[in-house]
Amino acid sequence: MKTTAFTIIHESLGAKMVPFAGYNMPVTFEGINIEHETVRKGVGVFDVSHMGEFWVKGPNAFEFVQRISTNDVAKLTDGKVQYTCFPNGKGGIVDDFLTYRINEETYLLVVNAANIEKDWAWCNKQNTMGAELYNASDEIAQLAIQGPMALKVMQKLTDANVLDMEYYTFQKLNLAGVEDVIFSTTGYTGSGGCEIYMENNDGPRLYHAIMEAGKEFGIKPIGLAARDTLRLEMGFCLYGNDINDETSPIEAGLGWITKFVDGNDFIDRDFLVRQKAEGVSKKLTAFEMIDKGIPRQHYQICDAEGNEIGEVTSGTMSPMLKIGIGMGYIKTGFNKVDTEVYIKIREKLLKARVVKLPFYKA
Numbered sequence: 001m002k003t004t005a006f007t008i009i010h011e012s013l014g015a016k017m018v019p020f021a022g023y024n025m026p027v028t029f030e031g032i033n034i035e036h037e038t039v040r041k042g043v044g045v046f047d048v049s050h051m052g053e054f055w056v057k058g059p060n061a062f063e064f065v066q067r068i069s070t071n072d073v074a075k076l077t078d079g080k081v082q083y084t085c086f087p088n089g090k091g092g093i094v095d096d097f098l099t100y101r102i103n104e105e106t107y108l109l110v111v112n113a114a115n116i117e118k119d120w121a122w123c124n125k126q127n128t129m130g131a132e133l134y135n136a137s138d139e140i141a142q143l144a145i146q147g148p149m150a151l152k153v154m155q156k157l158t159d160a161n162v163l164d165m166e167y168y169t170f171q172k173l174n175l176a177g178v179e180d181v182i183f184s185t186t187g188y189t190g191s192g193g194c195e196i197y198m199e200n201n202d203g204p205r206l207y208h209a210i211m212e213a214g215k216e217f218g219i220k221p222i223g224l225a226a227r228d229t230l231r232l233e234m235g236f237c238l239y240g241n242d243i244n245d246e247t248s249p250i251e252a253g254l255g256w257i258t259k260f261v262d263g264n265d266f267i268d269r270d271f272l273v274r275q276k277a278e279g280v281s282k283k284l285t286a287f288e289m290i291d292k293g294i295p296r297q298h299y300q301i302c303d304a305e306g307n308e309i310g311e312v313t314s315g316t317m318s319p320m321l322k323i324g325i326g327m328g329y330i331k332t333g334f335n336k337v338d339t340e341v342y343i344k345i346r347e348k349l350l351k352a353r354v355v356k357l358p359f360y361k362a
Contacts, residue, residue, distance in 0.1 A: 003036035004049035005141040005203030013221055021048040021071055021113035027305030027306030028223040039191050043147035043214055052116035052137040054109040059103050064131035070249055070266055072259035076101040081168040081186055084257050087268035092245040094122050100170060106286040112239050115166035141203035143196050156213040176209035178202045188235035229316050235286055242284055242298055242313045242327055247332040250275045252284045275286030285335040286357045291350035300344040301328050309334050325359045
């Protein structure tokens with residue numbers, strides 16, 4: 001298994017380590033609920049160095065990124081970030097990712113850890129215009145500092161103004177004496193904060209500086225388990241669960257990152273235009289449990305008569321709401337807000353209701 005720049009630190013803190021996407025990663029430190037609440041109310045630090053980073057450079061960089069991405073890259077200016085996905089040429093999704101525009105000829109694509117090799121092969125296959133591609137995934141360390149106190153912690157470590165940065169923007173800055181750290185107001189928790197990118201060698205130094213600066217705010221290390229419950233409370237998709245090569249952005253409720261504008265001739269555009277116009281037979285839908293029970297991936301979603309109408313893609317017991325929550329693909333017609341559906345748990349039909357995202361509202 002691969003290690004990150006922070007693996008030794010995690011082990012010294014007593015983290016429970018598990019294999020994830022080929023890496024030895026911390027799943028919990030103190031426990032999911034404690035870590036989850038720490039991020040919602042204060043600040044926590046995640047090691048997300050397992051994520052992949054691809055540089056796209058040169059005069060054809062914009063043409064390439066616009067072609068492979070459903071979102072409209074033309075809307076990006078220097079210092080802006082965009083959430084988007086790779087359509088796979090068959091109506092499905094290769095991966096979801098972030099696009100960073102450094103300048104008009106330089107972009108950084110941040111992809112999911114489990115898909116690095118797949119995404120890299122896909123990008124090279126689609127690079128018919130000759131953009132310069134470089135896979136920097138093994139060279140870059142990444143930390144996510146998340147929670148309502150996160151930017152206050154980080155402001156102590158830099159002279160640059162980070163407290164007033166807009167959501168989904170970034171800047172290169174000096175952080176705790178480390179030059180050229182990419183500081184991005186993005187995250188996967190819905191509680192505010194930032195994600196920072198640095199060279200592997202600078203990782204431990206920055207980690208210790210952040211933990212020291214965050215002491216007054218009760219900062220804690222957070223594992224991957226709480227990362228999953230946090231993102232689910234916000235209704236953020238997880239690749240491999242809620243989206244995959246068999247689900248389209250329209251079915252997944254990602255029409256907002258699928259831009260049918262002039263000049264955005266991305267892969268699968270014609271198919272997705274038709275799908276949006278004609279409608280789809282299933283939609284990714286959020287639900288809360290009414291009866292006591294915890295929905296899990298692959299559980300059946302049924303109507304009142306027990307007929308299967310869908311399948312759970314993600315589910316958990318919400319640490320903040322103290323009820324079972326989940327998402328799943330449900331037949332169109334059963335996915336309107338307040339519709340009652342049933343989750344089949346151990347052969348019992350437990351009542352739930354369709355809700356609007358996010359589940360948790362700060």
